[in-house]
Amino acid sequence: MQESPAAPESAEPLETPAAAAPQARERLLAEVAVLPSLPGVYRYFDAQDQVLYVGKAKNLKRRVSSYFQKDHGGSRIGLMVARIARMETTVVRTEAEALLLENNLIKALNPKFNILFRDDKSYPYLRLSGHAWPRVSYYRGAVDKRHRYFGPFPSAWAVKESIQLIQKVFRLRTCEDTVFNNRSRPCLLYQIRRCSGPCVPEGQTEDYARDVRHAERFLLGETQEVLDGLQAQMMAHAERFEYELAAELRNQIQALSKVLQQQAVDENSATGRDRDVDILAVKVQGGRACVNLAMVRGGRHLGDRAYFPKHVEDATALQLAALEAEAAEQEGGEAAPAAERPSPERQVLEAFMAQHYLDAQVPSLIVLSEAVDEALAAALTAQAGYKVTTQAQPRGQRRVWQEMCVKGAELALARLLSEEGSQQARTRALIEALDLSVAEPEQFRIECFDISHTAGEATMASCVVFEGHQMQSSQYRRYNIEGITGGDDYAAMRQVLTRRYSKLAEAAQLGTGRLPDLVLVDGGRGQVAMAREVFEELGLDLSLIVGVEKGEGRKVGLEELVFADGREKVYLGRDSAALMLVAQIRDEAHRFAITGMRAKRAAARTGGSRLEDVPGVGPRKRALLLQRFGGVRGVAAASVDDLASVKGISRELAEEIYRVLH
Structure with missing residues (x-):
């Protein structure tokens, strides 16, 4: 990559667009005249050095010059061009590199005229801990290689529902390690048959490891293989007259079959790359846009999640005007046909895919409601290291997913417009009721x-x-x-x-x-x-x-x-x-x-850090207490006898701890 030189330091800052126009226009046109006809990224800044717009181009010179070829008047592109005080450009080798750099800069600089999505990569995962008796749990955060993660899921609800299914079918534990390590008898979940009780010796059998393997295969979408394996084990137990064990497996098979029947995904089509698919649908209306992302993981439809970008009207109008001006220049003064202009829906969808996937996990198949630029799929493939396919006209089960996702986008956008309309009406009503002088x-x-x-x-x-x-x-x-x-x-x-x-x-x-x-x-x-x-x-x-x-x-x-x-x-x-x-x-x-x-108040009543102030309780004893009771609240809730049962805590010290915390 090659950075363009910055604007001369001797140039005085320009305070208003009107004052900036004559001086800035001459300087900018001189810079545009020497731009190369190569792929690259350009940035426009105003007189206060705030970034206005970040764009990419196959041909930097042609694209950037299109902004300054004519008087755009009071249009959106005219208002932005009038505010440009300086620009920066970066030359890259390929269009894919330009796409990567453009979206990195958009997220870093937060420009005023680009489509912006909230940068939220904190999707929840389902985690199987790297423990001798693995625990299944909800997780959000940095990945630790000691554990195994499944997802991402579109919402916390989807993770928790999956955990409930795993509890019901495979009976894996969900308790914290501190609780697990200090139990002397199984908890209520064992009594209601939602856990096999590996916290006590009777539950620590080879069957638990088998159930963990089956849960993993279920989460990966290998549901038929799991059913076949359980069926074979049930028959083997029956042949050995181990009818109680066979009955346990029969119940597990029935529970798993019931779960699979409730899934919205056709399991016969959920093979190969269809086991992990993202479905994207976009809807633009009333100056607002919604991108709805639905996720299929392990062949199971996990639900959807709606995103609402900012600056949609300005950004789409700006990009269309630039493309038309560039096309007119390239084709001898005639504007590009309407069919060749990217729709606002396509622009929003491409912006979402670029900002969402280029630094995150991407599935090998993405089903779309609008066709996108092939260069975007190529950039995603290069970034992921494996083939990423986009499909805008699916058939069969993928078509069903697409229609569900489109309907979700329409409903989410209608709800947003209704809420915003109501809030705007309330704001205006309050301004009028109090007779406030509010210009904007x-x-x-x-x-x-x-x-x-x-x-x-x-x-x-x-x-x-x-x-x-x-x-x-x-x-x-x-x-x-x-x-x-x-x-x-x-x-x-x-x-x-x-x-x-x-x-x-x-x-x-x-x-x-x-x-x-x-x-x-x-x-x-x-x-x-x-x-x-x-x-x-x-x-x-x-x-x-x-x-x-x-x-x-x-x-x-x-x-x-x-x-x-x-x-x-x-x-x-x-x-x-x-x-x-x-x-x-x-x-x-x-x-x-x-x-x-x-x-x-809770921190004050549970002692907060006052456990550290108890004479005779050093770091080692404090760690033992916290581990035994699961935290300061657990220590505060313990009786004197319970405190005295911890190794190294005498009766007198237990009474002192109890007194301080109460």
Whole structure:
């Protein structure tokens, strides 16, 4: 790869697109004129050095020049081109290399005009531990070679359902190793025939290893082989008059057969590469898009998962305009036929496949709702090290999978559009109800505060954020409240608001920070009065503060809004869309506060790290206690006699441990 030289350092930063146009256009055209006609990747930056767009091209010179050949006016491509202050290019050897580099840069730079999918590779797996008596468990995280993993699965529900099937049919253990190592008798799962009890000597037989092998083959899709093997073993036991053992195998066969009958996949077609297949369907509507990913693993349909990309309208319009301009230049001024232009659905699907698969596991067969560029399949093959086939017009069982996936995409997108429409209507209703001056409803920001404690213990304050018509969970914050009288909610509210806005107020005055458009506090006149004091001290606008006062009998729908700037209380009405939004945000702040408070309270009541402070309990004894009882909570729940039963723990020390933790 060869990087293009950066823009000259002497070039002064350009502050607005209008000012940037004459100077930037000359420099960019000069750079475009010397670009090679080779495959590569290009990046556009604005005057603030923020990346606008990342693209790839078979011919860098032709593709990049297409952006600057004519005046695009007020179109999306025109708006982006007007903001370009500089560009960078990288020459590569092949189109596949360009595809790889483009999508690595998209995920690293998060450009404003590219289709972006949430970078989520944390799929759950089913794990068989590398133990003498393997444990089956749900797992999400880095892979450890000591264990065996099956998946990935599209959801936690799919993993847990598979674990239940394995418990029912093969009776493998699911308990933690710390529990397994310290049991003296089988647990309830053994009694209800969901575990064969390898935790005790009676259950530690060769049959358990056989069941583990059968479970592995089942997860790999070798279901008929498993059934044949169980059938042969059952007949062998019957011939030796071991009817109880034969009956156990008969029950296992019946359970496995019932499971297979419930599967949506035709087992006769689930052979060869059909045992591991991904199915992708895309739906674009109303400026939004949905890509639905369904997974078949081991011949079993595991369900689907919907993805919703950002920047769909801008990115698809931009790419189409560039392709048309490039085609017109190449064909002597005539635009490319409509049939040759990639549809928005195809663009979204290709973006998803590139961002999702190029650094992750990819099956050998991908069934699609839209045909994609052959170069993409070639890049996936090169990346995976084995042949990856894409199929857009399947038959038989694959056709059934495709139709199921398409229907899932349609339903998921319809649900998203309905929810977004409802949220946007609620946002507008609240802006109108409170007569707020908001130029861009898309950027309307609300911060809501709540206080939670138990009789003054473990006081916790929460701050949740609503912006862009949805809750922004990544911006939530919790605050430990200390140095106040237990149960003094007013002092707690004063502390959290001071901590939240003291620095933000200074930044806003300097133009480097942004205050919310509305600050909600869960409470009536008292909480609002405290918020008013804080805002007056910080020199902030009092009209931002709104208290949510519970109505008569604390019934939902009767809440009233209390203002800090002297306005009269407002009752919006039980059916008000604005009140629904206020209640939604208030309830989320309450949930976030109370979960944090409960965790803090539980840590305090179970001793937290106080086990380390018990005289006579060093690292070795602490490890023995934690292993024996499965954690600090288990130690706290143990009796003095139970504690004294641990090796190295005397009766006196057990009594001291119990006293400290209680």
